[in-house]
Amino acid sequence: xxxxxxxxxxxxxxxxxxxxxxxxxxxxxxxxxxxxxxxxxxxxxxxxxxxxxxxxxxxxxxxxxxxxxxxxxxxxxxxxxxxxxxxxxxxxxxxxxxxxxxxxxxxxxxxxxxxxxxxxx
Amino acid sequence: xxxxxxxxxxxxxxxxxxxxxxxxxxxxxxxxxxxxxxxxxxxxxxxxxxxxxxxxxxxxxxxxxxxxxxxxxxxxxxxxxxxxxxxxxxxxxxxxxxxxxxxxxxxxxx
Numbered sequence: 001x002x003x004x005x006x007x008x009x010x011x012x013x014x015x016x017x018x019x020x021x022x023x024x025x026x027x028x029x030x031x032x033x034x035x036x037x038x039x040x041x042x043x044x045x046x047x048x049x050x051x052x053x054x055x056x057x058x059x060x061x062x063x064x065x066x067x068x069x070x071x072x073x074x075x076x077x078x079x080x081x082x083x084x085x086x087x088x089x090x091x092x093x094x095x096x097x098x099x100x101x102x103x104x105x106x107x108x109x110x111x112x113x114x115x116x117x118x119x120x121x
Numbered sequence: 122x123x124x125x126x127x128x129x130x131x132x133x134x135x136x137x138x139x140x141x142x143x144x145x146x147x148x149x150x151x152x153x154x155x156x157x158x159x160x161x162x163x164x165x166x167x168x169x170x171x172x173x174x175x176x177x178x179x180x181x182x183x184x185x186x187x188x189x190x191x192x193x194x195x196x197x198x199x200x201x202x203x204x205x206x207x208x209x210x211x212x213x214x215x216x217x218x219x220x221x222x223x224x225x226x227x228x229x230x231x
Contacts, residue, residue: 035220037167044124044225045159045167045210050218059218062122095166100178104218107157107172114166 002026004096004112011118012086019082020115022096029072030054033099034079035108036070038092046092050104051079059104086119093117125150125211125223132229138199141226143211144192149221151192155214158187158196161225162207170209171196198228206230 007021022034036048049060051070058070064083072079079096093114099106126144133139143150143158150156156174159167169178171187174194184199194213198205211223 037222044208045161045212045222047212047220047222050220061219097167100169100172105153105155105214107155107169107212108159108167109169109172109178111166111168 002098002110004098004110006094006096006112006115009116009118011120014086014088014119014121016086016119017082017084018086018117019080020094020096020117022079022081022112024077024079024098027098029074029077029079031102033102033104033106034070034072035097035099036068036081037095037097037108039095039114040089040092043092048081048094050099052104053079054102083117086117088119091117091119122149122215122219122221125213125221127209127211127223127226129224130227130229132231133198133201134231135201135203137201138197139201139228140198141196141209141211141228143194143196143213143223145194145213145221146192149213149215150189150194152216153214154189156187156189156194157212158185159210159212160205160207161210167210201230203230 097108098110100109158171
């Protein structure tokens with residue numbers, strides 16, 4: 001079945017970087033955009049950006065410009081999200097989510113299980 | 122990009138209908154027919170309930186429906202059931218190929 005499996009929980013110190021992986025199965029990674037969404041404890045969903053795995057292009061929300069990088073490795077059907085210069089308010093659950101069709105305008109039909117990232121000194 | 126505006130909470134009794142609004146601008150909700158709605162139960166990943174304003178994915182109950190008028194989109198749940206109690210988020214495509222979420226609405230089934 002179609003699913004996204006994310007890497008495990010991370011604990012990082014302020015100023016460090018974190019890289020979360022998202023392995024796709026049951027479909028072709030390059031056939032759908034991949035989005036990243038985060039949710040701080042007790043807060044709402046925040047859209048971070050998308051990557052087009054087919055041509056390795058990406059687009060990031062203004063709040064994350066300069067700190068986030070989304071990449072992919074098509075040989076292992078995996079997308080990555082790296083966030084740098086971590087702060088305590090980056091503590092959140094990070095989700096990858098697939099666009100249901102090819103293109104940036106597709107809603108998010110398949111979600112990963114989430115990766116907890118804790119930033120603490 | 123500012124978050125879309127949703128009511129913090131709504132409630133209804135089993136069998137009743139409720140509507141959750143999602144207000145944006147002409148640069149997002151009003152400018153595109155790419156509004157989606159997600160249901161999230163505690164400690165679970167969100168689930169797509171409505172896409173492209175009013176379309177239901179396969180497997181989603183027809184008790185869920187979506188609509189849009191101007192800069193405001195709406196999610197209506199009819200025949201409320203206990204299992205519908207969850208947080209609901211709207212999401213809209215915006216200019217510059219970006220997306221934005223609403224702040225979320227907590228639905229309580231009384």
